[in-house]
Amino acid sequence: MIGYLDLLLRLTIWFLLTADLSPANIFIGVAVAFLLPRSSTKRAVLKDWLHVLWEILQAIPIAYLEALEMIFRPHPQEVQTREQVKPNRTLGLIFLDIFLITFTPKTIVLKYQEDGWYKVHWVRRQRRGNGRVQERGGPETP
Numbered sequence: 001m002i003g004y005l006d007l008l009l010r011l012t013i014w015f016l017l018t019a020d021l022s023p024a025n026i027f028i029g030v031a032v033a034f035l036l037p038r039s040s041t042k043r044a045v046l047k048d049w050l051h052v053l054w055e056i057l058q059a060i061p062i063a064y065l066e067a068l069e070m071i072f073r074p075h076p077q078e079v080q081t082r083e084q085v086k087p088n089r090t091l092g093l094i095f096l097d098i099f100l101i102t103f104t105p106k107t108i109v110l111k112y113q114e115d116g117w118y119k120v121h122w123v124r125r126q127r128r129g130n131g132r133v134q135e136r137g138g139p140e141t142p
Helices: 004-018 023-035 046-072 091-103
Strands: 077-084 107-113 117-124 134-137
Touching (some): 046 091
8 A cells, every 4th residue: 555655745746736726636636646656665654754844844944045145156166976865765755855955056966876876966166176067975887
C-alpha cells in the first residue's frame, strides 16, 4: 500500500500544477497519485518528513536574503560540488531534498545520480581566482 505521506506529496504537487480544486480534478489527482509508480524498498518515517518540511520553512527567509545579497553584491564565481544523499531516504524525501537545495537562489541541483549523490551548482561571491567553474566534492563519475 502506498504511504500516506507519499500520497499527500503527490496530491499536493498535482493541485499546485493544476490550481483546480473541483471534485473532478480531486478525483483525477487521487487516481494519478495511486497510478504513479512507487518505491517498495523503503518506508517513509514521519520524523524525516517533518524535519524536511521544517527545513523548507526555514529556507524561505534565507532565499529572500540570498536574493537581495545577489542583487547588491555580485556573485560571479561558480562551483560544482557533489553532495551525498542522506541515508535511508525514500524517493519522496529525495525529491524534497532536491527542492530544498534548488529553492535557494545560489544553488541548483544539476543531476541526481543513482549511486547516492547530487551534483550541485553553487554561485558564490568572488574569491581569489578568476571566477571559472570549479569542481570539488565526492568521487567523480563520468
